[in-house]
Amino acid sequence: MSTLVTIDYDFFIRHGMYDEILMPDGETIPGEFVFDWQMSEQRNPAVDDAIWRVRVHNFKKAGLDIREMTKPELAFPDFADKVGVRMGDVTPMCFFSDSHGWAGLLARDFSGHYGPLNVVNFDAHHDLGYDDDVLARNEKTGNIHCDDWAVIGLAQGWIENYTVVYPDWLGRAEWNHSPNVTRARGNFKGKIHATTWSKWRGRLPQVEVMHFCRSSAWVPPWYDEGFVELRNEFGYADCLDCTLGQSGSPYDACEIRHWDWEEIAEYIGEREAMYAQLRELNKIVVKS
Secondary structure (H helix, E strand, O other), X not given: OOEEEEEEXXXXXXXXXXXXXXXXXXXXXXXXXXXXXXXXXXXXHHHHHHHHHHHHHXXXXXXXXXXXXXXXXXXXXXXXXXXXXXXXXXXXXXEEEOOOHHHHHHHHHHHHHXXXXXXXEEOOOOXXXXXXXXXXXXXXXXXXXXXXXXXXXXHHOOEEEEEEEEOOOOOOHXXXXXXXXXXXXXXXXXXXXXXXXXXXXXXXXXXXXXXXXXXXXXXXXXXXXXXXXXXXXXOOOEEHHHHOOOOOOOOOOOOXXXXXXXXXXXXXXXXXXXXXXXXXXXXXXXXX
């Protein structure tokens, strides 16, 4: 059976949504209150930029270092070495995009040539859908999204065997908290598997295609250059956003998003000055 390997860049970029976060005052709070990583590929890039600026400011106000708490633990060369050994002496076709929805389209097209595929997905998300009507919606619209391409591929017969490899920093927390995983495993018995990076033992037989996605709706913009470094570890890859047109995401994965930490520091300073003025104004209003 031929294999599609797909790598979501968010595999490397940490968050603590399922953790208890130790605050500077010694208290702990649920990670979902700190990492408000609500994402949507339908957002305008200007909105995303504003959201990331606010997140950086919120971390700073809480006494937390967002760069330190999100930076990759796994080095790209180490990742590439382990994956390369499991692949063996092959040179697959390589593509990259912003949206992970492209993985579903690649599964569709390559299964037409090689038959149903073995798919191995290195990801911080299972991509088996996150609501109840994924397959019904796909039957009606034909649309494939970043969060449901895997279950659609299984339903359509493009994917015969699906394995998600979670990063060690996350473990199986997302897998264990998702009712859609239970539903999908019931519908496709024996075809869906999950493991973590350190426990992954499988080989990658007959790899015909590799795919990398940047997931700009999820990954902070200051890590965009790292996505280029990751891709380069595996050699040349074609940009699907450039050659076939953007699908699902408003971003072109070839374009590095603008992010300047000095500019962000100035922005935060302006916001804090504004808040200070509002507090003083509130005092005057209360006294009057």
